Amino acid sequence: MVIIEQFLNATEVGHYRQALQQAAWLDGTETALGMASAVKKNLQADGNDPVVKQLVNGLLAKMGANNKLVSAALPHKIFPPCFNSYSAKETYGYHVDAAIMRLPNSQEILRSDVSMTLFLSDPDDYQGGELTIATDYGSQSLKLKAGDAVVYPSCSLHQVTPVTEGRRLAAICWMQSLVPQAAVRDTLFQLDQTIQQLSANSTIPREQLDNLHLVYHNLIRQNAQV
Numbered sequence: 001m002v003i004i005e006q007f008l009n010a011t012e013v014g015h016y017r018q019a020l021q022q023a024a025w026l027d028g029t030e031t032a033l034g035m036a037s038a039v040k041k042n043l044q045a046d047g048n049d050p051v052v053k054q055l056v057n058g059l060l061a062k063m064g065a066n067n068k069l070v071s072a073a074l075p076h077k078i079f080p081p082c083f084n085s086y087s088a089k090e091t092y093g094y095h096v097d098a099a100i101m102r103l104p105n106s107q108e109i110l111r112s113d114v115s116m117t118l119f120l121s122d123p124d125d126y127q128g129g130e131l132t133i134a135t136d137y138g139s140q141s142l143k144l145k146a147g148d149a150v151v152y153p154s155c156s157l158h159q160v161t162p163v164t165e166g167r168r169l170a171a172i173c174w175m176q177s178l179v180p181q182a183a184v185r186d187t188l189f190q191l192d193q194t195i196q197q198l199s200a201n202s203t204i205p206r207e208q209l210d211n212l213h214l215v216y217h218n219l220i221r222q223n224a225q226v
Contacts, residue, residue, distance in 0.1 A: 001133065001140065002072040004190065007058045007062065007118055008148040016055060016120055017169060020083060024049045024100075039093030042160075045083035047104060057079045059118070059171060069200045073114040074149050074178040074185060076226065080104060081118070081173040086129055091162040094134075097174060112154035113177040114185075118142045119170050133158040150191060155184045165196030178224040188223075191216050 008016065028042040045052045052200055059081045063069055079101055086092075122213045123143045130141040131150065134157040142150055142162075152158070154174055179185045195212050199203045 001136070001150060001152040002068070002128040003144065004066065004068050004072075004149045005145075006147050007069075008120075008147040010147065011109075012055060012062075013120060013147045016171075019051055019055055020045060020085075020120075020169060023055075023083070024052045025085065031082070039091075039095055039159075042090045042092055043085040043087075045085075046051075047076075047080065047082065052083065053191075055083070059173075063116075063173075071196075072185070072189045073116075073175050074188070074220070074224075076115070076178045077103075077108075077110045077176040079110055079112070079174040079198065081171045083169070083171050086126070086160060086163040086168040088165060089162060090098040090162040094157050094159040096157055099154075101144070101174060110174065110176045112174040112182070113180050113182075114151055114175040115154045115156075115158075116149055116151045116173050116175070117170055118149040118172070119146055121167065121169045122146045122185075126168045127164045128161050129168035130161045131158065131163060134176060135160075155182070178226060179220065180225060181223065182222050188216065188219060191219070 024046040025043040026046050028040050028044040029037050032042055047053070047056070060078060063075070063078060080103070097112050097115055099111055099112060102108070103110055122145060130143045132139050132141045135151055144150060160168075177185060179188065191212070195209065197218060198212070199209060
């Protein structure tokens with residue numbers, strides 16, 4: 001689980017929130033499959049709305065340019081982000097994301113390896129509405145600042161607890177990673193972050209950095225599925 005602070009800055013968050021006020025919203029249960037539909041109670045922005053399409057394209061561009069996201073997820077395919085809204089008594093109970101998803105208006109499919117939630121509301125804007133993710137070390141609850149995002153394995157059970165007051169806006173998306181094994185992705189992420197930190201240190205010999213780059217890229221070659 002990786003937190004990306006200020007994935008969107010305050011100005012960008014304001015733009016998204018203002019634009020979403022003009023968007024068409026649908027019953028969120030229409031997009032849930034199987035058992036998930038029984039525990040989903042929220043609204044989802046209409047993906048066919050021109051306003052929403054523009055926001056989605058902008059968010060996809062931000063995802064491709066965010067080094068920490070690329071390092072953590074190693075995305076191969078990205079499901080277009082969806083925007084959801086939770087108001088009083090709305091919730092999304094414990095569920096697991098579908099393993100295989102069909103890309104909208106396409107015959108192409110995607111295996112969901114990595115999920116991302118981008119918070120668009122400030123924590124003080126609503127009560128409840130925590131994103132709770134079940135991990136091997138117990139459940140972790142998140143309520144991040146507006147503009148912050150969290151990336152986590154799609155295979156995790158997770159929920160959005162009931163909102164009791166206010167409105168919670170967020171964007172969610174799923175990615176098929178070049179490296180499907182979560183443990184290997186985590187190792188590669190830690191290695192890449194270390195290389196980036198060392199690269200900023202002018203006292204580290206270039207030869208040592210080259211050797212680390214060699215190890216990193218050879219590990220990707222050994223584990224990537226393209």
